[in-house]
Amino acid sequence: LRKNVEDFTGPRERSDLGFVIFDITADILNGKNGLQTFWNKNTLIIFDWNVKQLFLYLSAEYSTKNNALNQVVLWDKIMLRGDNPRLSLKDMKSKYFFFDDGNGLKGNRNITLTLSWNVVPNAGILPLVTGSGHVSVPFPDTYETTKSY
Amino acid sequence: WPRSGGIRGGAAMDLFGDLRRMNKRQLYYQVLNFAMIVSSALMIWKGLIVITGSESPIVVVLSGSMEPAFHRGDLLFLTNFHDDPIRAGEIVVFKVEGRDIPIVHRVIKVHEKGNGNIKFLTKGDNNEVDDRGLYKEGQNWLEKKDVVGRARGFLPYVGMVTIIMNDYPKFKYALLAVMGAYVLLKRES
Numbered sequence: 001l002r003k004n005v006e007d008f009t010g011p012r013e014r015s016d017l018g019f020v021i022f023d024i025t026a027d028i029l030n031g032k033n034g035l036q037t038f039w040n041k042n043t044l045i046i047f048d049w050n051v052k053q054l055f056l057y058l059s060a061e062y063s064t065k066n067n068a069l070n071q072v073v074l075w076d077k078i079m080l081r082g083d084n085p086r087l088s089l090k091d092m093k094s095k096y097f098f099f100d101d102g103n104g105l106k107g108n109r110n111i112t113l114t115l116s117w118n119v120v121p122n123a124g125i126l127p128l129v130t131g132s133g134h135v136s137v138p139f140p141d142t143y144e145t146t147k148s149y
Numbered sequence: 150w151p152r153s154g155g156i157r158g159g160a161a162m163d164l165f166g167d168l169r170r171m172n173k174r175q176l177y178y179q180v181l182n183f184a185m186i187v188s189s190a191l192m193i194w195k196g197l198i199v200i201t202g203s204e205s206p207i208v209v210v211l212s213g214s215m216e217p218a219f220h221r222g223d224l225l226f227l228t229n230f231h232d233d234p235i236r237a238g239e240i241v242v243f244k245v246e247g248r249d250i251p252i253v254h255r256v257i258k259v260h261e262k263g264n265g266n267i268k269f270l271t272k273g274d275n276n277e278v279d280d281r282g283l284y285k286e287g288q289n290w291l292e293k294k295d296v297v298g299r300a301r302g303f304l305p306y307v308g309m310v311t312i313i314m315n316d317y318p319k320f321k322y323a324l325l326a327v328m329g330a331y332v333l334l335k336r337e338s
Contacts, residue, residue: 070259124302
C-alpha cells in the first residue's frame with residue numbers, strides 16, 4: 001500500500017482547509033477458500049462467500065492544539081464483490097473538503113493518511129479493518145492564496 | 150381433556166366445540182401461559198439493552214441512504230459501550246435532538262479533545278452531502294449523547310415485517326388476532 005502526496009493549505013472563514021493529492025495502490029486479494037478470518041489486521045482481506053462489499057475510505061488522522069485527536073475522511077469507495085480488487089489510483093483529489101476544526105493544519109508536521117475498510121457481509125458481523133501501510137504528511141507553515149487546486 | 154360423546158364434522162367445528170367446552174380454569178391457564186411468554190420476551194429485550202448498553206439494540210433500516218450496504222428492511226445489531234471511542238468509518242445509529250427516528254449513517258469526521266469530549270459528523274454512503282441538513286437548526290456536529298449505538302452486525306430483509314406492520318396496520322391486527330387465537334386455543338397434551 002503506497003501513497004504519495006503533495007499539498008498546500010488555504011484558510012476558509014476561520015478554519016484551515018487542507019488540500020491533498022494522493023496516489024493509492026492497493027491489493028485486496030481474492031481468497032482461494034472462504035475459511036480465513038478477515039478481522040485480523042495483518043491478514044489480507046478476502047472476498048469470500050459472505051462478503052457483499054467493502055467500503056474503503058482514506059482517512060487523515062492528526063492532532064492539533066484544539067483537539068487531541070482529529071480524523072477526517074478524505075475519500076471513499078465502494079468495492080463490490082466481483083469488482084477489480086486491485087486499486088491503482090493516481091493524482092486523486094480528496095472527495096470531501098478537508099476542514100480542520102480550527103486552525104490546526106498550518107504547520108502541522110504529522111498528518112497520517114491511512115486506508116481502511118468496512119467489510120459488509122451478506123449477513124453477520126461488520127468489522128472495520130485498517131490497511132497496513134500508512135503515510136505521514138506534513139503541512140507547510142504558510143497559507144497559499146493561489147487557487148490552483 | 151375428557152371429550153363428551155358425539156362425532157363432529159370438520160376441524161373448524163372441532164375448534165368451536167373445544168372453545169365452548171373449555172372451562173374457566175383452562176382459560177386462566179392459557180392466559181397465564183401467554184403472559185409468561187410475553188414476560189420472557191420482554192425480559193430478553195431488557196437483557197439485551199443491559200448487555201449492549203444501547204437503548205435500542207436492534208434497529209430496522211428505514212431508508213436507502215446506506216445502499217448498497219444496507220437496504221430498507223435490513224436488521225442491525227448495535228452496541229453502545231461507554232468506553233468505545235467514536236472513529237471515522239464507523240456506522241452509527243443516532244437520533245437528532247427532538248426527533249424520534251433513528252438514522253443509520255457513517256462517521257466521516259471526528260474531533261476529540263483531550264478530556265474525552267467528542268464531536269463528529271456523519272453522512273449516508275448513498276447521499277451526496279453530509280448530514281448537516283438533517284441535524285437540528287444551527288447544529289453542526291453530533292455528540293456521544295446523540296448516539297443510540299454502533300452497528301456491529303446485520304441481517305438482511307428480516308426487518309421488513311416491522312415496516313409492513315407499520316405501513317399496513319390491518320396486517321398488524323390480523324397477525325395479532327391469529328396469534329391470539331393460536332395461543333388461547335393451543336392444547337397442551
